[in-house]
């Protein structure tokens with residue numbers, strides 16, 4: 001399978017929306033969050049990808065002209081470094097295109113972007129029970145051994 005990883009373009013909007021939040025099969029469906037992320041949030045996130053003032057980015061995976069996956073990432077300040085840090089916020093490959101190295105290629109693209117954007121670190125998190133993703137993550141990254149908490 002020949003896959004291209006590239007920055008998102010305006011023409012990708014309908015494909016990206018489908019992969020992002022389709023009620024039957026999508027990234028937000030995977031996280032049982034289709035109803036939590038409103039159309040206004042989806043639109044705002046989409047607009048930020050194209051706003052030069054926003055440190056929010058999207059790259060897509062394309063196979064035979066079809067967008068089949070994406071990653072979202074953003075940079076932020078870090079008290080442990082002068083450089084910014086890059087947070088890989090989201091990663092998704094459509095079910096029929098998995099296990100062909102697309103997820104790995106998306107992460108490698110983000111690593112390259114980390115350097116291009118001048119960030120000093122690239123990190124992400126996943127759920128304890130997401131063993132499928134961890135099979136990939138243990139090959140391309142190292143566990144930081146942190147627990148993630150949020151305000152209830």
Ligand SMILES: CC(C)(COP(=O)(O)OP(=O)(O)OC[C@H]1O[C@@H](n2cnc3c(N)ncnc32)[C@H](O)[C@@H]1OP(=O)(O)O)[C@@H](O)C(=O)NCCC(=O)NCCS
Pocket residue numbers: 027030091092093094097098099100101102103104105125126127130132133135136139
């Ligand atoms: C996680 C996800 C992005 C992975 O995408 P993918 O394109 O299938 O991943 P890849 O094919 O690049 O990586 C698979 C790697 O895991 C390994 N792997 C997969 N299944 C494995 C298994 N059963 N045993 C051992 N290794 C396995 C493969 O060997 C491969 O490693 P390689 O590149 O060295 O060959 C995809 O499953 C997905 O979108 N899941 C739903 C959303 C999700 O969980 N997102 C991540 C949220 S943190």
